[in-house]
Amino acid sequence: MSVIVHRRDLDFLLHELLDLDRLFATARYDGLDRPMVTGLLDTAQAIAEQHYLPLAASLDANEPRFVDGRAEIMPEVGEALRAYADAGLIAAGFDTDAGGLQLPYTVTVAMNGMFNAANIGIANYAMLTTANANMLNAFGTDAQKQVFLPPMLEGRWLGTMCLSEPQAGSSLSDIRTQAHPIGDNRYRISGTKMWISGGDHDLSENIVHMVLAKIPGGPAGVKGISLFLVPKYRVGADGKPGESNNIALAGLNHKMGHRGTTNCLLNFGEDGDCIGELIGEPHNGLRYMFHMMNEARISVGHGAVMSALSGYLHAFDYACGRTQGRLPRDKDPETPQVPIIEHADVRRMLMAQKAAVEGGLSLIFHCAMLVDLKKVTEDEEERSRIGLLLELLTPIAKSWPSEHCLEANKLAIQVFGGYGYTRDYPVERLYRDNRLNHIHEGTYAIHGIDLLGRKVRMQDGEALRLLVSDILQTIDGVRADDGLDAESRHLRAAVDQLQSTTAQVLACADLSRGLANATLYLDAFGHVVIAWMWLRQALEAQKRLRPLPGENAFYAGKIAACRYFFRYELPKAVRQLELVASLDETCLDLSPDQLLAR
């Protein structure tokens, strides 16, 4: 059985729950059908299992090294990326005109998930290249696209995103990298960029950096940030990489996980000789960078889910095979030991993982479908509705899995016991990998402030109203004989509480106080959304229950997981929302010397 994907669940989510087929009826995806999607998923799974998965442990143990000013990395990583690129996967979401496969985002997400689960350290290089190419495709000139897009989509050149600097991580308004115009849309770049994933390596012929920098004389803060395309090697008239562009690798960050991805401190223009091209208009860099940000953030949440899914699949297999101890009633040491999946707490830990993983995955695909529907919908009002929902759900899709799927990875280790704590099993690595997702692409706290400080306030709360309306529609669809009465009542109450809590915070004139518990609000909001996802899954499963034993187990499991989430998890959100609504200032009021007087 695969340890990187649960294909039955993927089919359920894509086809039974979310009705992917409706995309095939649109002009954009005309010609695509379900067997083709299945074939694509088969291909992706085969490449991920053959080229990515076998390297996971060795790449983790042999992280990239800083040698003679360069990052050296296991050469097999390049071969794996080649297999991925050769299958057209970097370009999978691009239009056929641009050399892509023009696949729905939902399908590319499903495919990429397997690579994330198999080896996130390698998958990052391709993910960043796709994101980079997307931005270039959206805002670059035709000439820029002609030179840079084909080699990136073919995987011969890889891409990065250069936002952070040592003094500016979460606070991008404080970046200091400068870009001095030298005419002809070209700029001399100078500055230091930090946390650059894929910032240096020997895996590709060239590296294309998308760099945020300030043009002297521009506005202060984020309004003065521009975007530049800065290749590692300058590109000659023949379109080939030529002389070095004066970008120095100043150091590698050695991380707890994601070890296969080089993470770099880069000095641009130490000798004053680093040239970049402006992308789009000056001072619009952040807007361009955020153009694909919803998708990038959904991807991070998805990565968190997939690390947890792989942990869960490993833990399930182990629990079925490992024998240890006896059931509470049976203390006779002469009887054989039982598989540990027979123990109540092991089942609880597996169920907790299932609820987090399948709940999180359903939200990721729900959001991915919104991305696709927004693209194909011709109705302006509907497009705006979908856009608002995406704005609201993105911080949740990014954050909820980074917290609760990390917890799932923790439980996967626990199922393995002492073995899980060793590097002989992959669960500790998956746990280390997943810890990053809480931090990058906006920390948990930043997304809390985004959600409570901005998203639920947009258009006088329209986004939240739209979401609540969608949730109530699900609740209204519950029939008396579904056996899901209690769940639908609980969800209804939780939604009411979410709305009243939101109103109470928004009525608070003191912004600091109102936002003091934004992280808890984000967490609780996420629980309400995941509860909704579980009710939807359970309803769908209920509808499909048949007297066929095999399939029944799958659907019965969905219904049980829904019950689990409502009984074991949703009440936590209720309590947290009460706390948020109380506008508690216990932490806000603290002075540092009260925290720690020495």
Place this chain on the structure above:
Amino acid sequence: MSVIVHRRDLDFLLHELLDLDRLFATARYDGLDRPMVTGLLDTAQAIAEQHYLPLAASLDANEPRFVDGRAEIMPEVGEALRAYADAGLIAAGFDTDAGGLQLPYTVTVAMNGMFNAANIGIANYAMLTTANANMLNAFGTDAQKQVFLPPMLEGRWLGTMCLSEPQAGSSLSDIRTQAHPIGDNRYRISGTKMWISGGDHDLSENIVHMVLAKIPGGPAGVKGISLFLVPKYRVGADGKPGESNNIALAGLNHKMGHRGTTNCLLNFGEDGDCIGELIGEPHNGLRYMFHMMNEARISVGHGAVMSALSGYLHAFDYACGRTQGRLPRDKDPETPQVPIIEHADVRRMLMAQKAAVEGGLSLIFHCAMLVDLKKVTEDEEERSRIGLLLELLTPIAKSWPSEHCLEANKLAIQVFGGYGYTRDYPVERLYRDNRLNHIHEGTYAIHGIDLLGRKVRMQDGEALRLLVSDILQTIDGVRADDGLDAESRHLRAAVDQLQSTTAQVLACADLSRGLANATLYLDAFGHVVIAWMWLRQALEAQKRLRPLPGENAFYAGKIAACRYFFRYELPKAVRQLELVASLDETCLDLSPDQLLAR
């Protein structure tokens, strides 16, 4: 400022909260006084900071290696252990007759905590040696003690505990290692032991293993387990280590954390030539092993607290120094960035760490004092009362920190942001180290079953009644003008609910169902106990508040942390107890193919 101990808090716990001085009035600790204790703590801190702390990162990066059948380890580890032993710290808790310092357990715990925080990988060797020597001292013959005790207490020989085997981790009744009598209290040992910390190394002249094994013909299960002393090198008539005792290092386990401690697979008697001496009577091995088990488990919980304390101290310092972003009201990018401790969510994360760490530490010292009071109390009834309280509280002291102080370590990383995820800062290592505590010395689930299946049922619930009586005494001591009314009411309600939940589970005839959510019961029980600890700390702080600004900050911080715990944490226990009382079977009823139908 130290990153391994918070001396002001230690003084508060030992002297203001727990009144350590009352031990000095007893015959056993006559001559000891507060300045001496302070001096001992100074000494311990100095050794830990000079010899243990500087090796923490390098030892983590250079874990022991398997070379030519031996475990090779950084030689500086031996030097650090020598400094510890030379200060008399292995023997610190032993009677002066036995060559020890005859210090209260509470004091040795306080000292050892600093070594745990500084470098748990080294501290483990000494901790295991002390535990081993304790067992030998309690159950060995005079001859055995004469040969083995002095070199262990001097740190020239180190000790281990050999319980687990590859097929028997949590289920000790299933061990297979055999001991064949060859006369004169000597046995031929054969079998494989797994997870043996300190099982092989070149740090000492000899290694003394305490090995659980079965004498053929004995009773099945745990009743047939005996305890043997098995040295790595046989000891000659001159008391010196001589020929090899046929114990082969079969492999090293490579762990996520605790990397400095060798963790071994050992084959005893591969060539039929491994000789051990029986300790005590046959078939009583488990009882001997569990003799010091309460203390060993308190130590594990304490280790979890100390990893979190160190993470907290690092995070606090970083939050005071690192500038990033601006407050919600101030969006002018021309103003300077603020120290991140000004951000509400950073304060919340620091407060959560403080609440877990100082709450956990107060429970550890509460239990340590019970160990000491039990030793010096002459009243039989009081001794039995203390014994029952210790039995009840030990699974909590072991488990609560392993869960909630791990969470604190997670938050320490989050305070550091991307930096915290790198190995350039110690917080990710402390997080990895702490993940073990959930697993060893009995998993979280095992302690849940111990608590709900055994401890609260002992003597018809007497232990729980005694604890509740202690808690109610604290509540009764709250006066109207303490400002802690709400907290005392909440604690009262939580205790009532704990009692009624316990009664509901105990009334359930179906043992499997009753124990199905034992882990949640353990967790919630822990929260109630820690809430009690916080109320006690807040009451003590309230009493000592003075109009002196410096001291006020310390006490005000204690009161704030109490409020935090009651508002942000205790309600979680209320919800969990409701769930346990409902005897929910959602997870128990699952079949494996419902969990994962493929």
